[in-house]
Amino acid sequence: MKDIKRFRIIGIIEGASLIILLFLAMPLKYWAGLPEVVTVVGSIHGALFIGYILFTLYTTYKVRWSFIWLFSAVAVAFIPFGNFVLDWRIQAKYS
Template sequence: MNQINRFRIIGFLEGSSLLLLLFLAMPLKYWAGLPEVVTVFGSVHGGLFIVYILFTIYTTITVRWHFIWFLSAVIVAFIPFGNFILDKRIRLSFQ
């Protein structure tokens, strides 16, 4: 498995954790009165986000990505479904 594929897996995990936080944990907090769900999912997402950013830096250095790829990878981490769109672009560009 090459570095790009490892990056794609981390991106998928981070993007999925954001979606679970936004569309599962947050509604459970406000509609079902379960704030502890956000605590758990938020902690998992925060950890995955840190790993994702570190992996983005590492991938940029090892693959010698152009700065635009690095910047795109950081920006999409804040947009729901953004990692999946970037993943498709990476798949088309690097494989």
């Protein structure tokens, strides 16, 4: 269960970085003329995204998730608030 808990934490952090990128950094770039905010936040989000994908693969192997769980975990990383919905589903299944 430690692997599931770590995955949930990493998923929430990665999901939050996407929200910050889309709803804070992007408006600051286009409305306030601050493109450097997207550069910084985008770089952080990119690193977190790569870590999330790697940890998704690791968790899939350790927990023996099905392909559906693996696909879902990767797909929600591209949807705002998707990681939060997946976290809710994982919490319901493993709690």
